[in-house]
Amino acid sequence: MKKLLILLASITLFSGSSVAQTTREFTPGERWYDEKGELINAHGGGLLYTKGTYYWYGEIRGTSASEGVSVYSSKDLHHWKNQGVALAKSKDPSSEIAVGGLMERPKVIYNPKTKKYVMWFHLELPGKGYDAARAGVAISDKATGPFTYLKSFRPNGHMSRDMTLYVDDDGSAYHVYSARDNYDLRIAKLSDDFLSVTTQDSLLFSNHREAPALLKKDGKYYLITSGCTGWKPNQASLHVSESLFGPWKLLGDPMKGPNAKLTFDGQSTYIQAIPGKKDAFIFIADRWNPKDLKDSRYLWLPIRFEGGQPVVEWVDRWSIKSAFHN
Ligand code: GAL
Numbered sequence: 001m002k003k004l005l006i007l008l009a010s011i012t013l014f015s016g017s018s019v020a021q022t023t024r025e026f027t028p029g030e031r032w033y034d035e036k037g038e039l040i041n042a043h044g045g046g047l048l049y050t051k052g053t054y055y056w057y058g059e060i061r062g063t064s065a066s067e068g069v070s071v072y073s074s075k076d077l078h079h080w081k082n083q084g085v086a087l088a089k090s091k092d093p094s095s096e097i098a099v100g101g102l103m104e105r106p107k108v109i110y111n112p113k114t115k116k117y118v119m120w121f122h123l124e125l126p127g128k129g130y131d132a133a134r135a136g137v138a139i140s141d142k143a144t145g146p147f148t149y150l151k152s153f154r155p156n157g158h159m160s161r162d163m164t165l166y167v168d169d170d171g172s173a174y175h176v177y178s179a180r181d182n183y184d185l186r187i188a189k190l191s192d193d194f195l196s197v198t199t200q201d202s203l204l205f206s207n208h209r210e211a212p213a214l215l216k217k218d219g220k221y222y223l224i225t226s227g228c229t230g231w232k233p234n235q236a237s238l239h240v241s242e243s244l245f246g247p248w249k250l251l252g253d254p255m256k257g258p259n260a261k262l263t264f265d266g267q268s269t270y271i272q273a274i275p276g277k278k279d280a281f282i283f284i285a286d287r288w289n290p291k292d293l294k295d296s297r298y299l300w301l302p303i304r305f306e307g308g309q310p311v312v313e314w315v316d317r318w319s320i321k322s323a324f325h326n
Helices: 001-023 260-265
Strands: 043-050 051-060 068-076 081-085 102-111 114-122 134-140 148-153 163-167 173-179 186-188 197-205 210-217 220-226 237-241 247-253 268-271 281-287 296-307 309-313
Touching: 043 081, 043 281, 051 081, 068 102, 068 237, 081 102, 102 163, 114 163, 114 260, 163 210, 163 309, 173 210, 220 268, 220 309, 260 281
Parallel strands: 043 102, 043 268, 210 268
Antiparallel strands: 043 051, 051 068, 068 081, 102 114, 114 134, 134 148, 163 173, 173 186, 186 197, 210 220, 220 237, 237 247, 268 281, 281 296, 296 309
């Protein structure tokens, strides 16, 4: 009996530690399952960190359909709990967010003045392909939603497709978006409640770029973008500026390693800073699978700085501990 108990205890210990070892590593491009063993369905997404919890918002995809916005939560960036649908499609066929339209690249930020979580996303109207090119806005009292859809518009009259949100150190928020059929990348400062754009809206550059992702280090802003080839991967580029409104200087391709010229078959979507660690950022990209969008993979890779400049180098597996030493 005693022997059996010792055996059982060691099996538990052994399997426990091997699980911990394997799941504390990121394996870019591999299938990623939530706590219930379901594939994580949160594409073109972004993260929000608040009070010790990370929330991951992304596109819920069927084989091709856009099925709303999901939200997952995690304490450690590895184990994700599905918190359900953050923003659902409307059952009303006349709604702007009815089934048949697209909700892409959702990003959520928190407004401490209004105490609301605010979601922005790229909205396409049902049956209109990618012609509407609008920014959609939704709001919630809780990070996990459900979010209430408020409105959509073209910021200051400009088309708005791929986008991200960015909150600066002073609490001001910005919408960075592809405009003029994706030839222009623009930035607009948001209103104090984060629900609209102000007229402080300007062109960053006209290089035909999309999929913007931003980070700030030592007072400089770094912006990673992709080219515009739909679901097909292309070469990333990195720009730097001392002000969000520019001038932005092209630094080149920040990717390194096999297949770097095609962003490792991925496309940028977000950069997450790790709280409590200096200059620790994760580059987040989607490896789209247009034949089965829900099985598109996630590429999470550490950003390191060479001569002060961000570099994203491919690694098959990595951990926060090994990538960031401070
Ligand atoms: C990409 C864009 C994706 C999606 C896709 C559709 O250029 O970054 O978010 O819109 O096109 O083809």
